[in-house]
Amino acid sequence: MTTSVQKSHLHRIVLNNGIVVLVAENQTADIIAARIFVRAGSSYESQEQAGLTHLLSAVLTKGCDGLSSLEIAEQVESVGASVSADTTADYFLLSLKTVTLDFSEIFTLAGRILRSPTFPEAEVELERRIALQDIRSQQEQPFTIAFDQLRDIMYQNHPYARSALGNEATMSRLTRADLVRFHQTHFRPDNIVISIAGRITPENAIALVEEVFGDWQSPPTEPLLRLDLPELTVEPQIKIKPQQTQQSIVMLGYLGPSVLSDDYAALKLLSTYLGNGLSSRLFVELREKLGLAYEVSAFYPTRLLRASFVVYMGTAPENTQIALSSLRKEVDLLSIMQLEEEALQAAKNKILGQYALGKQTNAQIAQVYGWYEILGLGIDFDRDFQETIASVSAADAMASACRYLREPYVSLVGQEEAVNSATAYFNP
Incomplete structure (x- = not known):
């Protein structure tokens, strides 16, 4: 049974499978944007797999069940839409934006990407090489070096100490199997928030989310993983x-x-x-x-x-x-x-x-x-x-x-x- 709350122009609905849906109807522009948040940022990586969620964000849109990277790109670009993935310390994010007419099509595609990514080996290897180049490039930037040093002494063995890219050693070790395992563990409906804003009614938005995600169920015997992080103490140096x-x-x-x-x-x-x-x-x-x-x-x-x-x-x-x-x-x-x-x-x-x-x-x-x-x-x-x-x-x-x-x-x-x-x- 869904539960709903309305606050002025914002509607909040929790679907039967645990997905939280937020809808802000805004008729001023012929654009609809959606953000799909997953409670699985880089803080959920192990220290040995630092950079995993960054690599996942780079590869997520490069292949899904039935579609290649090129086919996904063609479907998105043919209607002038945008679909991208990103990660932060606290959450993972899949973003999309389209004109109103194409929103249903692109949102359905985003659902396939989120639920059934294929992580092609060639794409994983390419994005890992790009990430390693970025890591090496950042090692030449004084500001980045200073900030990495600062985080290291402030946070020590806490996840906030780490760069989203990890380091050369951890990024080099990451495999397709690591991505599959992380995705299977954290990408589940009771760990997701979908936020939609634009020229769409709450009723139509909810119906679309139900159509794309309503049959998705979390594993009944596997509870959500909770972070167990070290206490931080102030030890200036x-x-x-x-x-x-x-x-x-x-x-x-x-x-x-x-x-x-x-x-x-x-x-x-x-x-x-x-x-x-x-x-x-x-x-x-x-x-x-x-x-x-x-x-x-x-x-x-x-x-x-x-x-x-x-x-x-x-x-x-x-x-x-x-x-x-x-x-x-x-x-x-x-x-x-x-x-x-x-x-x-x-x-x-x-x-x-x-x-x-x-x-x-x-x-x-x-x-x-x-x-x-x-x-x-x-x-x-x-x-x-x-x-x-x-x-x-x-x-x-x-x-x-x-x-x-x-x-x-x-x-x-x-x-x-x-x-x-x-x-x-x-x-x-």
């Missing part, structure tokens, strides 16, 4: 990578809370205040006033588990030490001085404005609501997030900074003398 580069990458990381935390909204605001755009604190103080930064920014991604609050700067080698001390000082100030009301409101306006702009297209709408559902936040989070951001006070922001932004991990990449001399400053 510094890691350097001498490299003959034209600039130093200076990166500080703080182990922050997940999206489920009461501190999440305050830290989102502080990240926006520090490093989002040309008017941000780090840009104005460290680039415009002090001339230290080629680039400078901050980010705090939304994660189901403990997320990393990161500030970073690209600077001239001779400025490495002062860049490190200046970045640390700017973050430390958040725990010492309350933000002025004007600065706090500006950060709120920026984050809420960007949030609104991120829900303009049907693809964005399908993404946002499906993302919230797969993370377990529910369809009310869209409203709750905006209200919570608006209600954060300067005292709330300062208290969150005191809880999470006091003990940084440090990652440095650059010329040997520059990064070695900068380490003398570090005092966790």
Whole structure:
């Protein structure tokens, strides 16, 4: 028996087999977008198989029951549609977008791809070689090296420590059998959220999902696998990578809370205040006033588990030490001085404005609501997030900074003398 909930324009229905369906009817454009989320991101890989879900995302659309890679591509491209797969730490995603007339056909194709991929050996080998080239390419990019170092010391043996690509050793070992096993284990109806937005009624959307996925059943004797991950503790340290580069990458990381935390909204605001755009604190103080930064920014991604609050700067080698001390000082100030009301409101306006702009297209709408559902936040989070951001006070922001932004991990990449001399400053 299906269960349904309606919130204004959004309909949420749970099918008999456990699939959660979200439908946002939007008649303004002759486009329908769908996002099929699977609760099986890279966090569900073993350390020995790092990169598995990335490889799966690259191969999933390259063959399914009865169709070759070329035939899938021709069917999609003949109607100007798009179908693609991707993976993150917290979920796997199959995306599609079409004009309204062709949605039923392309959604049915997506169902075949999701349920019955064939993982052709030749495609697996080709995509593995491409992934290995990407891994080697990233090993030459100072920012990527610095970020990988930072994740490694922050998360250690936790899945969030790993690149989505894995490394050369793990990617080289992956086989077609590994993909088949992962797919059979995690791709099941009680592990899936389907989010649809566009010129389609909820009744027609549900009927189509039932037609494509209604006969799909989960194995009755095999319960869903649950993550059993190590506890994370804050143990600040510094890691350097001498490299003959034209600039130093200076990166500080703080182990922050997940999206489920009461501190999440305050830290989102502080990240926006520090490093989002040309008017941000780090840009104005460290680039415009002090001339230290080629680039400078901050980010705090939304994660189901403990997320990393990161500030970073690209600077001239001779400025490495002062860049490190200046970045640390700017973050430390958040725990010492309350933000002025004007600065706090500006950060709120920026984050809420960007949030609104991120829900303009049907693809964005399908993404946002499906993302919230797969993370377990529910369809009310869209409203709750905006209200919570608006209600954060300067005292709330300062208290969150005191809880999470006091003990940084440090990652440095650059010329040997520059990064070695900068380490003398570090005092966790």
